[in-house]
Amino acid sequence: MTPVKxxxxxxxxxxxxxxxxxxxNAEEICRRAGREIIVSKASARDLSRAxxxxxxxxxxxxxxxxxxxxxxxxxxxxxxxxxxxARELVLQALENGKHVVTANKAxxxxxxxxxxxxxxxxxVMVAFEPAVAGGIPIIKAVREGLAGNRIEWLAGIINxxxxxxxxxxxxxxxxxxxxxxxAQTLGYAESDPTFDVEGIDAAHKLTILASIAxxxxxxxxxxxxxxxxxxxxxxVAYAEELGYRIKLLGIARRTKEGVELRVHPTLIxxxxxxxNVDGVMNAVxxxxxxxxxxxxxxxxxxxxxxxxxxxxxxxxVVRTLTGDPENRVPHLAxxxxxxxxxxxxxxDAVHTAYYLRLSAEDRPGVLADVTRILAGHNISIEAIIxxxxxxxxxxxxxxxxxxxxxxxxxxxxxxxxEALDCINRPVKRIRVETLG
Amino acid sequence: MTPVKxxxxxxxxxxxxxxxxxxxNAEEICRRAGREIIVSKASARDLSRAxxxxxxxxxxxxxxxxxxxxxxxxxxxxxxxxxxxARELVLQALENGKHVVTANKAxxxxxxxxxxxxxxxxxVMVAFEPAVAGGIPIIKAVREGLAGNRIEWLAGIINxxxxxxxxxxxxxxxxxxxxxxxAQTLGYAESDPTFDVEGIDAAHKLTILASIAxxxxxxxxxxxxxxxxxxxxxxVAYAEELGYRIKLLGIARRTKEGVELRVHPTLIxxxxxxxNVDGVMNAVxxxxxxxxxxxxxxxxxxxxxxxxxxxxxxxxVVRTLTGDPENRVPHLAxxxxxxxxxxxxxxDAVHTAYYLRLSAEDRPGVLADVTRILAGHNISIEAIIxxxxxxxxxxxxxxxxxxxxxxxxxxxxxxxxEALDCINRPVKRIRVETLG
Numbered sequence: 001m002t003p004v005k006x007x008x009x010x011x012x013x014x015x016x017x018x019x020x021x022x023x024x025n026a027e028e029i030c031r032r033a034g035r036e037i038i039v040s041k042a043s044a045r046d047l048s049r050a051x052x053x054x055x056x057x058x059x060x061x062x063x064x065x066x067x068x069x070x071x072x073x074x075x076x077x078x079x080x081x082x083x084x085x086a087r088e089l090v091l092q093a094l095e096n097g098k099h100v101v102t103a104n105k106a107x108x109x110x111x112x113x114x115x116x117x118x119x120x121x122x123x124v125m126v127a128f129e130p131a132v133a134g135g136i137p138i139i140k141a142v143r144e145g146l147a148g149n150r151i152e153w154l155a156g157i158i159n160x161x162x163x164x165x166x167x168x169x170x171x172x173x174x175x176x177x178x179x180x181x182x183a184q185t186l187g188y189a190e191s192d193p194t195f196d197v198e199g200i201d202a203a204h205k206l207t208i209l210a211s212i213a214x215x216x217x218x219x220x221x222x223x224x225x226x227x228x229x230x231x232x233x234x235x236v237a238y239a240e241e242l243g244y245r246i247k248l249l250g251i252a253r254r255t256k257e258g259v260e261l262r263v264h265p266t267l268i269x270x271x272x273x274x275x276n277v278d279g280v281m282n283a284v285x286x287x288x289x290x291x292x293x294x295x296x297x298x299x300x301x302x303x304x305x306x307x308x309x310x311x312x313x314x315x316x317v318v319r320t321l322t323g324d325p326e327n328r329v330p331h332l333a334x335x336x337x338x339x340x341x342x343x344x345x346x347x348d349a350v351h352t353a354y355y356l357r358l359s360a361e362d363r364p365g366v367l368a369d370v371t372r373i374l375a376g377h378n379i380s381i382e383a384i385i386x387x388x389x390x391x392x393x394x395x396x397x398x399x400x401x402x403x404x405x406x407x408x409x410x411x412x413x414x415x416x417x418e419a420l421d422c423i424n425r426p427v428k429r430i431r432v433e434t435l436g
Numbered sequence: 437m438t439p440v441k442x443x444x445x446x447x448x449x450x451x452x453x454x455x456x457x458x459x460x461n462a463e464e465i466c467r468r469a470g471r472e473i474i475v476s477k478a479s480a481r482d483l484s485r486a487x488x489x490x491x492x493x494x495x496x497x498x499x500x501x502x503x504x505x506x507x508x509x510x511x512x513x514x515x516x517x518x519x520x521x522a523r524e525l526v527l528q529a530l531e532n533g534k535h536v537v538t539a540n541k542a543x544x545x546x547x548x549x550x551x552x553x554x555x556x557x558x559x560v561m562v563a564f565e566p567a568v569a570g571g572i573p574i575i576k577a578v579r580e581g582l583a584g585n586r587i588e589w590l591a592g593i594i595n596x597x598x599x600x601x602x603x604x605x606x607x608x609x610x611x612x613x614x615x616x617x618x619a620q621t622l623g624y625a626e627s628d629p630t631f632d633v634e635g636i637d638a639a640h641k642l643t644i645l646a647s648i649a650x651x652x653x654x655x656x657x658x659x660x661x662x663x664x665x666x667x668x669x670x671x672v673a674y675a676e677e678l679g680y681r682i683k684l685l686g687i688a689r690r691t692k693e694g695v696e697l698r699v700h701p702t703l704i705x706x707x708x709x710x711x712n713v714d715g716v717m718n719a720v721x722x723x724x725x726x727x728x729x730x731x732x733x734x735x736x737x738x739x740x741x742x743x744x745x746x747x748x749x750x751x752x753v754v755r756t757l758t759g760d761p762e763n764r765v766p767h768l769a770x771x772x773x774x775x776x777x778x779x780x781x782x783x784d785a786v787h788t789a790y791y792l793r794l795s796a797e798d799r800p801g802v803l804a805d806v807t808r809i810l811a812g813h814n815i816s817i818e819a820i821i822x823x824x825x826x827x828x829x830x831x832x833x834x835x836x837x838x839x840x841x842x843x844x845x846x847x848x849x850x851x852x853x854e855a856l857d858c859i860n861r862p863v864k865r866i867r868v869e870t871l872g
Contacts, residue, residue: 021726025586031651032583116767126767129581135727137581143769145565145573147468148747150461155871214778215467215770222780235793235866238835242819244791246866258779260786267791267837267868273733274871276709283731285871290457291571291744293871294734295719297709298727308727311584320764328756331552331562333579334651342650343694344658350696355680355703357671383678399674430671430682432703435591435710435721435729 003036004318007067009089010079011044011060014103014130016052017303018077018310023054025311031338032330033315041067052303068093075317077310078102083110094118094126101313103130103306109204112211112218125320127313132205133158133282135305136298137312142286143212149288151213153253155266156284157277158205160300161189161196162228162248166265167278169236170245176231188280198227199248199263206250209284210261214254219261226264239267245275348408353382356400357428358417366422367398373420377413379405395424401432439472440754443503445525446515447480447496450539450566452488453739454513454746459490461747467774468766469751477503488739504529511753513746514538519546530554530562537749539566539742545640548647548654561756563749568641569594569718571741572734573748578722579648585724587649589689591702592720593713594641596736597625597632598664598684602701603714605672606681612667624716634663635684635699642686645720646697650690655697662700675703681711784844789818792836793864794853802858803834809856813849815841831860837868 008015019039022029030036042055043064061067068076068089076093080086083106090107093100095118102108108115108128119126129139133156142151157163161183168179180197183189195201203223211218228248239246244267253260268275273295277283282300287293299305319329330336360366367386374381382401402410414427444451455475458465466472478491479500497503504512504525512529516522519542526543529536531554538544544551544564555562565575569592578587593599597619604615616633619625631637639659647654664684675682680703689696704711709731713719718736723729735741755765766772796802803822810817818837838846850863 017726021584025584025725028586028651029584112767116772119767120772125764135724136730137577140576140581141573141732144752144765145576145748146744147751147769148457148461148465148744150464155869212769215464215768215774215776216778216780217775218768219780224783224786230864231866234833235791235864238793238821238833239791239866241821242791242835242837244868249869251869254778255781255787257785258781261780262783262786265866267866269870272871273709273712276712288571288744289461290453290740290747292735292738292741294572294732296577296730296732298730302728304726305728308582308584308724311726312581315583316580316765328561329580329752331548331555332651332654333583333648336552336556338651339653340651342652342690344652344655345691345694345696347660347698349693350660350698351691355671355675355678357674385674385677397670397674399678401678428666428671430667430675430701430703432680433591433685433687434705435708 001035003038004075004321005038005040005073006075006077006314007070007073008039008042008077008079009064009067011042011052012079013052013303014306014310015042015079017307019053019055019058021304021307021311029311029315031334033318034335035318037314037318040073041070043067064089065092068096068098073098074321075099075101075314078104083107087111090115091118094122094124097122097124099125099317101127101310101317103310105131105201105204105208109207109218109220125317127317128208129313130306130309132208133284134298134300134302135308136282136284136296136300137309138209138284138296139212141296142209146286146288146291149290152287152289153251154209154213154284154286155249155251156209157247157274157282158250158284158300159196159202159248160280160282161193163277164188164280166228166231166236166246166248169233170240173233173237175233176229197229199225202248202250202263206252206261206263209250210252210259213252213286214259216259222261224262224264228265231265243270244268245270247275348411350407351404352407353404353432354402354410355430355432356402358398358400358423359395359425360398361422362394362396363422369420369422370398370417373413373416374402377409379410379413437471439474440511440757441474441476441509442511442513442750443506443509444475444478444513444515445500445503447478447488448515449488449739450742450746451478451515453743455489455491455494457740457743457747465747465751467770469754470771471754473750473754476509477506479503500525501528504532504534509534510757511535511537511750514540517542519543523547526551527554530558530560533558533560535561535753537563537746537753539746541567541637541640541644545643545654545656561753563753564644565749566742566745568644569720570734570736570738571744572718572720572732572736573745574645574720574732575648577732578645582722582724582727585726588723588725589687590645590649590720590722591685591687592645593683593710593718594686594720594736595632595638595684596716596718597629599713600624600716602664602667602672602682602684605669606676609669609673611669612665633665635661638684638686638699642688642697642699645686646688646695649688649722650695652695658697660698660700664701667701679706680704681706683711784847786843787840788843789840789868790838790846791866791868792838794834794836794859795831795861796834797858798830798832799858805856805858806834806853809849809852810838813845815846815849
């Protein structure tokens with residue numbers, strides 16, 4: 001199959017991330033899509049600054065219309081942002097019969113209805129997974145994964161800046177303005193933070209989610225929007241005392257009377273999973289009548305998480321470019337001819353950490369024996385708890401947490417430990433994963 | 437468009453759930469898929485027991501081969517389970533050129549390679565979203581949503597029975613066998629719990645997830661499997677003391693040497709989101725090189741959650757039955773002609789609970805005034821905290837949590853409260869959502 005040529009409008013953070021991901025994972029992406037995806041052109045206002053990625057083989061242009069009017073380009077990726085020139089470019093690309101992938105939530109929330117109408121007229125696709133919640137495939141989950149459900153409501157932490165600020169306010173007992181300033185220094189907040197902290201960015205994303213959840217037009221102007229600037233650390237503390245966390249939520253709920261669309265600070269019981277989504281992370285809970293509540297969590301912004309969604313959309317579009325059954329989603333994700341023969345490892349070739357519970361005699365020198373054996377196998381100890389003896393017990397539990405070690409090595413150490421006179425039972429062993 | 441006729445093999449819990457969801461949400465599903473989906477035939481071993489759903493209009497048959505050999509049926513939904521007769525039926529359906537949707541994890545894990553080969557040969561699809569993690573669209577997320585990533589590892593709580601048992605062991609300080617017996621009584625565990633508690637069910641699902649994550653063949657026989665039967669409440673308590681929770685995880689990790697595939701009890705730091713997935717719920721963390729970690733959470737079993745995934749797969753297959761652009765996933769999830777005009781509600785028409793912070797004079801009678809006003813608007817109070825006065829302060833914070841109320845009603849009450857002499861500042865109001 002001939003490669004698919006794409007053009008990037010904008011070569012900033014996400015554009016650079018997209019080029020990097022397409023290059024780094026070219027082989028796997030081709031195995032999934034069934035065709036090679038090649039960035040043939042990219043536009044940047046200031047070409048000298050386009051050094052965020054390896055641009056070799058990519059024709060760099062200053063005028064983005066060079067890309068949307070290039071007959072060789074089949075898919076245009078719009079990463080300029082805003083609803084000015086980006087809108088013109090997208091409409092021109094569609095007019096020219098090109099498919100579009102966009103990360104532009106403002107564009108979709110404000111002008112999606114007319115953009116999709118134009119796309120339908122031209123028989124092309126506009127894909128926008130990267131526009132909502134960065135690397136979380138939430139558009140796909142709601143639009144396809146939950147297609148059997150009548151969706152009742154959804155609620156999401158869909159602005160990382162606000163979530164970072166609220167998390168810091170709770171963890172460090174700091175005030176809003178204090179944390180905001182720091183977030184700006186760290187690059188988590190824009191120098192003009194209005195879009196984020198006033199809830200507008202979240203409202204753009206909520207508009208899109210509500211539309212695909214309920215089958216309603218995009219109606220940004222109807223969203224109730226309240227930001228987090230008035231939240232004080234005192235409220236955060238009182239909420240905690242009452243068993244709640246304060247989060248900026250975008251909420252869309254279907255009622256008998258109509259649809260609620262609202263973005264505002266919200267107390268959530270702290271035992272809910274979503275109440276524990278901290279820092280810049282995003283999460284969306286979707287309540288379907290059949291599936292019940294499902295939750296989707298991940299990075300809501302950043303070069304590579306957003307690029308991850310750009311590429312997923314590219315793969316989806318590429319699959320539709322031919323009508324062959326081979327271009328359906330492959331059963332095992334990768335094309336049948338591209339399945340890998342990489343071996344599956346036996347369990348003793350696995351590296352992991354361990355919890356060990358020993359039953360040891362309650363006398364001096366026992367710990368020394370055990371730790372000497374572990375040291376002999378190069379096994380580092382993370383923590384030891386020695387429990388007190390119950391009355392008349394001469395053997396006591398000793399709990400050890402090890403650092404990462406090859407299981408084969410640990411097995412050898414356990415055999416030696418179990419052979420000690422001061423150990424009266426088999427060592428209990430449970431693996432530990434930090435999932436970090 | 438003519439309706440699509442499907443046949444159900446098996447009319448037990450999930451079969452009944454599928455019929456119910458297809459009927460209840462028929463209108464929305466048709467708006468999404470662009471075609472009506474009709475259950476024309478269903479098979480059940482004991483037809484007299486097929487009363488779990490409204491079977492009107494469905495031809496009930498005893499011999500499932502009547503369905504896979506019926507030329508009118510385009511999609512066969514296999515809900516029999518196991519790898520005996522189910523395998524024969526699926527292969528026969530494929531041989532006859534029918535698409536297949538299956539909830540059968542054992543079948544896919546053990547015989548998927550040959551089943552997919554047969555499907556490719558015949559140019560039809562085998563969809564298996566319901567086979568892993570019930571209502572969570574995890575197959576779609578990994579296979580399509582993360583298509584741009586080199587997936588590094590994934591780790592999942594993919595057996596609800598084990599997670600329920602481990603949660604109870606922690607919360608109630610009970611022993612494994614004790615909780616297992618109760619789970620059997622409650623219907624959370626089978627009378628023969630081996631498949632669940634010994635980790636075999638989780639290993640089936642892990643086999644499938646690993647295959648679509650890494651592009652490797654299904655290799656169930658290579659999975660290391662260790663169940664939870666040897667976990668004691670003592671280990672659960674020690675783990676907690678060390679800051680960890682014990683979960684049965686299915687882990688697939690790519691290393692330089694090969695792929696780790698293992699199911700075993702695992703200590704996880706309790707601050708990780710997945711460590712807080714409790715009861716019968718499922719969750720999977722997927723670490724992609726671009727997206728970073730993303731997490732997917734929801735019900736892992738049950739009639740309707742599983743039916744949710746069956747229907748999502750049906751909609752996917754139906755969309756491929758024609759090659760028209762109209763049968764792509766619609767931009768806004770629903771077909772362009774089927775967008776709903778349901779109104780968006782103004783914020784004062786919203787029902788929610790509230791956190792209120794008042795600045796009130798520190799004297800008797802103030803709380804009585806405030807609660808009288810709230811009662812006058814039919815607003816119930818969930819909790820009140822009255823803070824002590826700091827030295828020389830005559831006004832103190834009073835925190836109120838209300839129950840659900842119409843926002844318009846609350847606004848009226850707040851106006852009256854703010855008019856009280858004993859209140860010296862505007863009432864601070866934050867909405868509360870239990871997301872229950």
